[in-house]
Amino acid sequence: MLSDTILKNQLKNTLDKTNFKLGKKYEGKVRDNYILNGKRLIITTDRISAFDRVLCTLPFKGQVLNQISAFWFEKTKKIIKNHVISVPDPNAMLVKECRMLPVEMVVRGYITGVTTTSAWYNYERGVRNFCGNMLPEGLKKNQKLEKPIITPTTKAHKGHDESISGEEIIKRGMVDEKTYRQMEKAALALFDFGTRLVAKNNLILVDTKYEFGELNGELILIDEIHTPDSSRFWIKNTYQDLFNRGQEPQKLDKEYVRQWLADKGFIGDGPIPKIPDEIKIEAAKRYITAYEMITGKEFKAKNGDVVRRIELNLKNAKLL
């Protein structure tokens, strides 16, 4: 684990924004995208988002996310082709530009969550057919499902994502049936692979979402994969005992900041409470722990100007 000194010193050097003279820029909540000729340069910044809002930046968060995604893309390329071309910088990924399919494939191994699209939120309010999956009576919060389920959401450009069933996706013509079946198959295979891999490192892959694109008639895995932003991770060896006692599992995801804000009464509307440095450092440590537990590797980072370093690396890669 990086020392507190390194983390604290990096607070003033976090990567909030980039402004490279390169292609057409699309600024997502967390990542700055530069659309080039048939390619896309994705810079993962240190921004953290929750409740569909950008909250603040956390030291090294972008590097953690980008390197976790790179790890999984490499490990899963035999299951499905992905968009990666190269990783020119710890915070950057050069990918193939694909036609985005307007659906997020959410896979859940456990029933949990607090937002309106989460399985537990709906189940608690009496929903038993969730996105085409029949859920049995008597489930408790955070319980393991008999087998993982797919609960797609539409990828809305404006406004919030909407839960939807696979049948409805096909009926509305959002994705054709053959492609949708391929997406289902890939999503479950990826989830199974991820679950097994992290189990060796004392983690549970609770749920996650995948995005797919299409290129030259082929289905391609795009965006990010099995990161703490796109997935929930719980600590495995304490899960059962805590569950039996009706307590919350130990979590390793962006829930920490979300929970801190919720405790301050913030659930997405109005001004964001000022997040203290100690909270940012603790949150950053959780991201770094996630990196180390998922990949089994030590996280390496140095203090410094991240934009400067990216610029140099992009020049070396002849992208700038």
Ligand SMILES: Nc1ncnc2c1ncn2[C@@H]1O[C@H](COP(=O)(O)OP(=O)(O)O)[C@@H](O)[C@H]1O
């Ligand atoms: N290979 C790809 N081709 C086209 N679009 C992609 C590809 N990979 C990721 N994207 C899109 O790039 C964006 C990544 O930035 P992000 O910060 O996640 O934005 P958002 O706030 O829209 O989720 C997402 O909109 C994602 O769908």
Ligand SMILES: [Mg+2]
């Ligand atoms: Mg996104």
